[in-house]
Amino acid sequence: MRRIYESTVLRELLRPLGQIAIFVTATGAIFSVAMLLLALLFRGSAADRLLQENNHINIFAFTLTNLPQVLVDGVTLGFVYAAIALGYTMVYGVLEFINFAHSEIFAIGAFVGVEVLIALEGAGQLSSIPIWLAYVFLALAVIAGMAAAGGMAMLVEATAYRPLRNAPRLVPLISAIGVSFFLQDAIRFTESITTGQFHRIIPTFGNFDQRVSLVKLPLAGVVTDINIQIKSIVVIAAAVLMLVGLNYLVNATKVGKAIRAVAQDRPTASLMGINVNLIISLTFLVGGALGGAAGVLYALKFTRIDPFVGFFPGIKAFTAAVLGGIGNLTGALLGGIVLGMLESFAGAYLSAFTMGAAGAEYKDILAFAILILVLIFRPSGLLGEQVGQKA
Amino acid sequence: MSNVLLETKKVVKRFGGLVAVNKMDVVIEQGSICSIIGPNGAGKTTFFNTLTGIYKPEEGEIVFDGHHTIGLRPDQITDLHIARTFQNIRLFGSMTVLENIMVGMHTRLKQSGVDALLRTRKFREEEKKAFAKATELMEYVGLHGVGDELARNLPYGGQRRIEVARALASQPKLLLLDEPTAGMNPNETEDAIRLFRRVRDDLGITILLIEHDMRVVMGISERITVMDYGEKIAEGLPAEIRANKRVIEAYLGRGAATEIIA
Numbered sequence: 001m002r003r004i005y006e007s008t009v010l011r012e013l014l015r016p017l018g019q020i021a022i023f024v025t026a027t028g029a030i031f032s033v034a035m036l037l038l039a040l041l042f043r044g045s046a047a048d049r050l051l052q053e054n055n056h057i058n059i060f061a062f063t064l065t066n067l068p069q070v071l072v073d074g075v076t077l078g079f080v081y082a083a084i085a086l087g088y089t090m091v092y093g094v095l096e097f098i099n100f101a102h103s104e105i106f107a108i109g110a111f112v113g114v115e116v117l118i119a120l121e122g123a124g125q126l127s128s129i130p131i132w133l134a135y136v137f138l139a140l141a142v143i144a145g146m147a148a149a150g151g152m153a154m155l156v157e158a159t160a161y162r163p164l165r166n167a168p169r170l171v172p173l174i175s176a177i178g179v180s181f182f183l184q185d186a187i188r189f190t191e192s193i194t195t196g197q198f199h200r201i202i203p204t205f206g207n208f209d210q211r212v213s214l215v216k217l218p219l220a221g222v223v224t225d226i227n228i229q230i231k232s233i234v235v236i237a238a239a240v241l242m243l244v245g246l247n248y249l250v251n252a253t254k255v256g257k258a259i260r261a262v263a264q265d266r267p268t269a270s271l272m273g274i275n276v277n278l279i280i281s282l283t284f285l286v287g288g289a290l291g292g293a294a295g296v297l298y299a300l301k302f303t304r305i306d307p308f309v310g311f312f313p314g315i316k317a318f319t320a321a322v323l324g325g326i327g328n329l330t331g332a333l334l335g336g337i338v339l340g341m342l343e344s345f346a347g348a349y350l351s352a353f354t355m356g357a358a359g360a361e362y363k364d365i366l367a368f369a370i371l372i373l374v375l376i377f378r379p380s381g382l383l384g385e386q387v388g389q390k391a
Numbered sequence: 392m393s394n395v396l397l398e399t400k401k402v403v404k405r406f407g408g409l410v411a412v413n414k415m416d417v418v419i420e421q422g423s424i425c426s427i428i429g430p431n432g433a434g435k436t437t438f439f440n441t442l443t444g445i446y447k448p449e450e451g452e453i454v455f456d457g458h459h460t461i462g463l464r465p466d467q468i469t470d471l472h473i474a475r476t477f478q479n480i481r482l483f484g485s486m487t488v489l490e491n492i493m494v495g496m497h498t499r500l501k502q503s504g505v506d507a508l509l510r511t512r513k514f515r516e517e518e519k520k521a522f523a524k525a526t527e528l529m530e531y532v533g534l535h536g537v538g539d540e541l542a543r544n545l546p547y548g549g550q551r552r553i554e555v556a557r558a559l560a561s562q563p564k565l566l567l568l569d570e571p572t573a574g575m576n577p578n579e580t581e582d583a584i585r586l587f588r589r590v591r592d593d594l595g596i597t598i599l600l601i602e603h604d605m606r607v608v609m610g611i612s613e614r615i616t617v618m619d620y621g622e623k624i625a626e627g628l629p630a631e632i633r634a635n636k637r638v639i640e641a642y643l644g645r646g647a648a649t650e651i652i653a
């Protein structure tokens with residue numbers, strides 16, 4: 001009996017790690033192979049000739065030498081999307097509606113985290129500090145972002161969604177869009193009266209901008225140094241930690257069982273003595289906190305944020321959630337990784353393969369084309385609607 | 392002996408112009424097994440729903456174990472030790488059998504998110520106890536070795552048993568069973584009756600059931616309440632109910648009643 005129980009706990013901690021490893025490896029492998037095949041197809045084409053003329057490298061070698069870096073970037077971005085997508089999918093799980101305000105919850109997390117760091121910098125705390133202190137400060141900023149975003153998500157639920165709980169499904173959706181605009185402008189307003197600026201830049205501190213060399217590989221005759229920015233490692237580590245934590249919370253604790261019970265059958269859950277409103281609040285808190293943390297990590301990675309920073313990551317994370325199967329936590333993880341990878345590949349190769357006709361800025365087209373294709377051909381998403389994974 | 396566990400006084404529940412439950416008075420004594428019977432649409436399930444807080448009655452009073460329950464939320468009423476099963480099985484289909492039962496324990500487990508996060512000793516011990524208790528309950532209702540199966544993969548009779556185990560997990564004083572033997576074959580029905588008797592005799596849990604199967608009703612109930620068109624039309628011992636003219640009328644129509652009595 002005890003052994004079975006202990007193994008359940010262990011399983012819930014190890015399973016997501018296994019899933020993450022499989023998803024990352026599989027997605028990376030599929031994208032890499034597809035890209036290399038495409039490069040072979042393009043050999044001798046006009047794009048190939050142009051590349052040889054300007055860069056003295058053929059298209060296959062170009063693809064191969066860039067590949068490792070593209071994969072690393074894709075994984076980083078993918079985890080950020082996954083962390084945001086979990087917020088959409090958790091809320092969908094319990095309430096069956098899309099919380100379009102989630103992208104602004106993400107932005108609030110980003111702003112609070114960045115403001116904390118800017119305040120620390122203003123107090124002269126960030127310059128020439130030991131490395132460990134830099135990590136403590138970053139953790140502090142992430143926690144502040146999580147608290148603010150989680151609290152705001154709960155507040156939004158209590159004021160804008162709960163009164164509409166029994167209204168037709170379109171009504172809370174419209175309310176969510178309204179909240180989204182409101183929060184966007186609220187951030188803008190707050191920033192403009194307190195700092196006079198709409199965009200903020202995360203202070204440079206610690207060793208986050210340094211790159212560590214992972215390995216030197218001889219690829220296509222060129223020795224390529226594959227390196228990764230320390231902040232990318234931080235983003236990946238933090239995201240993995242959160243994903244494992246969330247999986248543990250949902251699958252191995254009493255609160256998690258209550259969340260799943262509410263997702264599956266609200267009235268029956270209430271008859272089991274579960275306070276449904278409390279659990280829904282909690283779902284928003286957890287989803288919002290994940291979004292907030294993702295916001296701070298996003299700011300760390302991309303440096304500059306503005307009040308509209310949530311829009312694109314938000315809508316892409318929504319795409320990721322739909323791609324994986326909305327309401328499905330594992331699906332959100334997979335969808336995030338696939339989308340991050342796709343974007344990274346498109347950003348790196350689109351320009352070379354189209355001879356500059358469609359640059360990296362067109363990568364968004366691919367993300368949203370995927371959204372449309374999934375909605376048309378497989379509306380239940382890659383992993384389908386596994387109600388069991390709903391949270 | 393007159394230890395009243397549940398008393399309803401003139402409970403009225405309306406849906407628009409329809410009076411689904413009309414001035415229901417029911418008294419349930421501690422440790423008894425009572426039934427509510429009546430034709431389809433008589434308002435039996437609606438009456439159950441007023442007891443558990445799913446519906447809020449417009450009029451009347453419900454006193455359970457010294458608490459007035461009208462206006463409380465379902466989870467608060469469950470907290471007072473009332474549990475129920477459903478006419479149409481409503482398990483959490485994609486959770487395992489043990490998880491379903493552990494959800495039933497929700498109100499009885501005291502653990503905070505902080506405990507869960509830090510995996511304190513208290514948390515681990517309570518989880519372990521909950522797990523052991525859930526396994527025990529699963530075996531009590533006669534299921535063995537299916538703890539890790541998804542609830543929806545169990546056969547119908549098994550699912551009914553899980554519902555009972557899940558209800559028992561909340562340590563009820565009163566167990567409400569809504570057509571617990573519907574769709575069962577005679578053997579399963581026999582087993583179910585034995586199980587309900589054991590629940591009352593071993594655990595001292597008072598049982599109130601809605602049932603159509605007259606063998607079950609007559610075989611197990613100590614008192615029977617008959618409803619028709621939302622009203623109580625009769626009440627008494629099984630033998631009294633069997634001979635009651637209004638009851639036969641309600642079930643079979645006026646002509647039949649005179650025929651049978653005559």
